């Protein structure tokens with residue numbers, strides 16, 4: 001079911017991209033062209049749905065793989081005070097009402113780590129930040145296995161199925177150094 005939805009995002013991203021290119025080539029790329037505006041506005045949703053699912057599928061492995069690296073642990077402690085504080089916050093974001101994503105991001109300039117709520121697939125994405133750990137909390141991510149009220153059980157299961165080797169690689173410890181002002 002999840003791969004089927006992903007396929008739809010890929011298909012629509014390609015379709016909208018082609019439509020936009022065609023409009024541009026036919027000189028119809030104008031703010032006054034409502035068809036152009038509509039497609040352009042929708043592109044972020046489809047693109048986000050595609051890309052976030054790629055990160056989400058990529059950072060999971062059956063029954064989990066590897067362990068969190070010492071460097072990432074250190075980075076999380078620097079940014080959140082403790083590992084527990086990070087996890088509590090990440091889980092709280094994932095439990096928020098609505099459909100979206102809980103994402104641990106790293107600011108590539110400051111190295112700082114922060115958890116974000118991405119509404120739908122595209123609202124609240126911090127520009128340029130790098131996804132480190134991505135968790136889908138749209139209902140389709142857990143409704144086949146859990147009741148609607150059991151999102152927390154899904155989140156718990158997600159934590160047992162993280163591919164830490166992938167997550168560790170996404171994190172850059174070298175970025176976590178900001179020159180003194």
Ligand SMILES: [Fe+2]
Pocket residue numbers: 002005053136138140141
């Ligand atoms: Fe999903």
